[in-house]
Amino acid sequence: MVLSLVALAGAADALGADDKESAQVNYIPQIHGVVRTRWELSTDDGKSRFEVRNARVTLAGAVAPTIDYFIQTDLCDQGKIKILDAWGRLGITKGLQLQAGQFRLPFGTDCFRGPANYIFANRSFIGSTVCNVRGVGAKLSWVPVRVGDKVLTLEAGAFNPTAMAEHNVWVRTLAYAGKAQLTVGNVKLAAGVQTIVPDSVRMNLLGGSVTWQSGRWLVEGEYMNKHYTNSAHKPSHAYNVYADYHFPVRLGVFNRASFQARVDGMTAHSSGTRNAEGKLETNHPTRNRITLGGTMTYTYKAVRCDIRLDYEKYFYHHEVDPTPTMGDKICAELVVRF
Numbered sequence: 142m143v144l145s146l147v148a149l150a151g152a153a154d155a156l157g158a159d160d161k162e163s164a165q166v167n168y169i170p171q172i173h174g175v176v177r178t179r180w181e182l183s184t185d186d187g188k189s190r191f192e193v194r195n196a197r198v199t200l201a202g203a204v205a206p207t208i209d210y211f212i213q214t215d216l217c218d219q220g221k222i223k224i225l226d227a228w229g230r231l232g233i234t235k236g237l238q239l240q241a242g243q244f245r246l247p248f249g250t251d252c253f254r255g256p257a258n259y260i261f262a263n264r265s266f267i268g269s270t271v272c273n274v275r276g277v278g279a280k281l282s283w284v285p286v287r288v289g290d291k292v293l294t295l296e297a298g299a300f301n302p303t304a305m306a307e308h309n310v311w312v313r314t315l316a317y318a319g320k321a322q323l324t325v326g327n328v329k330l331a332a333g334v335q336t337i338v339p340d341s342v343r344m345n346l347l348g349g350s351v352t353w354q355s356g357r358w359l360v361e362g363e364y365m366n367k368h369y370t371n372s373a374h375k376p377s378h379a380y381n382v383y384a385d386y387h388f389p390v391r392l393g394v395f396n397r398a399s400f401q402a403r404v405d406g407m408t409a410h411s412s413g414t415r416n417a418e419g420k421l422e423t424n425h426p427t428r429n430r431i432t433l434g435g436t437m438t439y440t441y442k443a444v445r446c447d448i449r450l451d452y453e454k455y456f457y458h459h460e461v462d463p464t465p466t467m468g469d470k471i472c473a474e475l476v477v478r479f
Contacts, residue, residue: 170202175257175478182472183465193217194474195256197225207232211244225275240298241279243305246318247296248272248335250350250363251381260359261432262451262472265381266407267365270425272346274337276300276316277308294322302338314338327355339413342373342421359385369411374421379407383432390437397438401451405430428467429456447476 177194196217203209213226228242245253251268280298297319303310320333329352336345350363367377387399406429411421434451451472457463
């Protein structure tokens, strides 16, 4: 009799575990998207333009309790179609995951924000210029058991050094990246290293960030250094400091408002490509920027719509003649995400 009860209890536990695992599996993919449309006005010469900055669609899902996938395509990145992410992930054991495919290298903080959760209309120089790298490769992620309000996440991977659109190139050297993030209460500390070879010069990057989020406030600071081997180019330094404050409102359909301020900058930067003389080109001059903005938000269930207005003031050395894209501007943006 006792053995029968034990067997029944074991069967019930097994059925409960199976039910729990089944709830985690769904072959119907989750579909999400974001559309960013904008109007920009150059305050230096009065020129303006409309553009569809992003029209991203993502497919994601879990096909087994320890297997998931993610696919992301931008159908209109300033008029161009781009396949951004395509990866699968396996949970090898508790806390340890293996991810392989095409995705962003595990390095940096601001660069990991997507169009659905941008705080400003234009990304920081760190996120758009210094560290905007996706690649084809694999990484391991380790998330140990949380201890109180502390959790440490470690990531490291190896990738092709070529552009993400070139999957069929055989190479002798690889790109590598690693990142550690410690969360303690309302504070996140992150640090990482990245080494890439887009041409024939290896570039080594070091970076770190501090993020504080509490109540209605979000404050973040990030610094990044890019070093070019064999003194092929002067090291590039970049920083990004911003604050965001949001609060509930009742104004027409809008139910949230927020204000943002940012100071960011970078020294002369090369993307690692050579010119006709065989020297690294300086693709981006030294510059600093102040951004002030405000956002009105309407949230309905899983759908969110932002109307954003930003003003950007740029500072260059006297020898630089900025184009409308590089100069002072006003940017008005409508963002719909679902």
